[in-house]
Amino acid sequence: MNYNWNWGVFLSETPSGGTTYLAWLFEGLQWTVMLSLSAWLIALLVGFVIGVLRTVPHRGWSTLATAYVEIFRNIPLLVQLFLWYFVMPELLPEAWGMAFKQSHPLTQQFLAAMVCLGLFTAARVAEQVRAGIESLPKGQWAAGQALGFTLPQIYRYVLVPMAARIVVPPLTSEFLNIFKNSAVATTIGLIELSRQAQQLVDYTAQPYEAFIAVTVLYLAINVVVMFLMRRLEQRTRVPGFIGGGQ
Amino acid sequence: MYEFDWSSIPGALPLLAKGLMVTFEVTLTAIVVGIVWGTLLAVARLSSNKLVSFAAASYVNLFRSVPLVMVILWFYLIVPQLLRSVFGDALGDIRLASALIAFSLFEAAYYSEIIRAGIQSVARGQIAAGLALGMTYAQTMRLVVLPQAFRNMTPLLLTQAVILFQDTSLVYVIGLSDFFGTAYKVGDRDGRLVELLLFAGAIYFIISFAASQLVKRLQSRYAR
Numbered sequence: 001m002n003y004n005w006n007w008g009v010f011l012s013e014t015p016s017g018g019t020t021y022l023a024w025l026f027e028g029l030q031w032t033v034m035l036s037l038s039a040w041l042i043a044l045l046v047g048f049v050i051g052v053l054r055t056v057p058h059r060g061w062s063t064l065a066t067a068y069v070e071i072f073r074n075i076p077l078l079v080q081l082f083l084w085y086f087v088m089p090e091l092l093p094e095a096w097g098m099a100f101k102q103s104h105p106l107t108q109q110f111l112a113a114m115v116c117l118g119l120f121t122a123a124r125v126a127e128q129v130r131a132g133i134e135s136l137p138k139g140q141w142a143a144g145q146a147l148g149f150t151l152p153q154i155y156r157y158v159l160v161p162m163a164a165r166i167v168v169p170p171l172t173s174e175f176l177n178i179f180k181n182s183a184v185a186t187t188i189g190l191i192e193l194s195r196q197a198q199q200l201v202d203y204t205a206q207p208y209e210a211f212i213a214v215t216v217l218y219l220a221i222n223v224v225v226m227f228l229m230r231r232l233e234q235r236t237r238v239p240g241f242i243g244g245g246q
Numbered sequence: 247m248y249e250f251d252w253s254s255i256p257g258a259l260p261l262l263a264k265g266l267m268v269t270f271e272v273t274l275t276a277i278v279v280g281i282v283w284g285t286l287l288a289v290a291r292l293s294s295n296k297l298v299s300f301a302a303a304s305y306v307n308l309f310r311s312v313p314l315v316m317v318i319l320w321f322y323l324i325v326p327q328l329l330r331s332v333f334g335d336a337l338g339d340i341r342l343a344s345a346l347i348a349f350s351l352f353e354a355a356y357y358s359e360i361i362r363a364g365i366q367s368v369a370r371g372q373i374a375a376g377l378a379l380g381m382t383y384a385q386t387m388r389l390v391v392l393p394q395a396f397r398n399m400t401p402l403l404l405t406q407a408v409i410l411f412q413d414t415s416l417v418y419v420i421g422l423s424d425f426f427g428t429a430y431k432v433g434d435r436d437g438r439l440v441e442l443l444l445f446a447g448a449i450y451f452i453i454s455f456a457a458s459q460l461v462k463r464l465q466s467r468y469a470r
Contacts, residue, residue: 222311
């Protein structure tokens with residue numbers, strides 16, 4: 001195979017002018033990071049609520065939470081993304097749907113991807129939280145009751161603070177996954193990293209440089225996230241407990 | 247309010263069934279190749295040869311740190327050129343070939359982690375016993391360790407297969423018409439994207455949910 005390597009391509013100017021291809025890559029990196037972090041926030045909030053509800057001694061709530069987890073785990077992420085992006089605006093009340101469709105395309109793509117990725121990951125976070133709560137000794141629950149706590153108080157002061165620390169290690173891999181899964185947003189046109197890789201291929205005809213650069217950036221994200229989570233794990237570790245869940 | 251019109255689905259069923267076959271083809275190929283290649287990687291990773299275990303670990307970590315979308319795009323870049331240089335221009339569906347190779351090699355990384363854990367779950371004494379009986383290391387692995395390991399990890403391997411089945415929808419990025427790709431194209435053609443996407447979601451849900459319930463029942467039987 002004859003391939004003309006040209007790493008200088010990143011410094012050349014884009015056809016629209018004013019910037020370089022390198023700047024495009026960094027724009028993609030920014031969108032990937034922004035999308036992943038905002039989706040992670042949703043995933044943590046919703047995931048903890050659903051995870052707690054799954055363990056509550058109340059049939060109705062736990063069934064509802066189980067249904068949530070099963071639905072979001074058994075439909076492919078790509079299909080969910082298309083449902084949020086193409087189907088949801090049609091099913092919303094007309095005024096909302098119109099408002100969504102009239103907003104800037106980038107806003108639409110970002111919102112749909114953020115909600116989709118957040119609620120998708122929430123189902124996985126919920127499973128870890130549930131496993132974390134279930135791994136706590138029964139005595140913790142009994143102690144809460146003996147102190148005269150109500151059910152919400154037992155969760156708020158006893159179970160959730162413990163579970164939150166126990167689930168940090170398993171949540172690391174979910175946090176890594178959210179960055180990888182954010183690449184799916186390329187399918188609705190959001191200009192995150194893998195979209196920029198494809199754009200660079202189209203504009204520069206130097207596919208290998210573009211793909212290698214983007215792959216290295218994903219690896220770098222991985223390394224940084226792993227480093228930060230290690231430190232968080234060390235600080236939050238509960239002596240005598242190992243992380244719950246698979 | 248949106249008015250549903252499901253009329254374009256019955257006529258498209260044969261097309262959708264064809265797409266579903268592509269989905270199953272990619273899934274099954276990736277399961278079979280992924281488990282075989284994944285087993286080799288797992289054994290290599292546990293090898294006492296530093297170089298071999300380092301190579302296997304690098305392979306697994308690389309594939310596990312890169313998004314599947316990028317892996318599919320990478321292979322769609324490499325495979326057509328490789329195939330063309332070997333077979334010339336007369337070729338079948340390059341997209342399908344790329345997808346099959348990408349998913350097989352990608353899944354092998356994930357399977358190898360499951361299999362490695364499975365091998366490590368077999369008591370160390372078993373290996374010692376095999377060696378004491380005069381078996382070679384390879385024989386001990388094949389006849390003593392792996393059969394027990396696979397029994398332990400069957401539920402996890404199957405769960406991974408369900409995830410893989412859902413992930414195959416990502417071949418959308420290279421335009422291969424699997425089940426999801428077909429549903430999208432039909433919906434786009436008839437202006438009935440909403441109905442077709444909901445239909446596709448429902449079918450994926452039914453298959454994945456049924457499969458994961460089966461795995462759960464299997465798991466409770468194994469646990470006994």
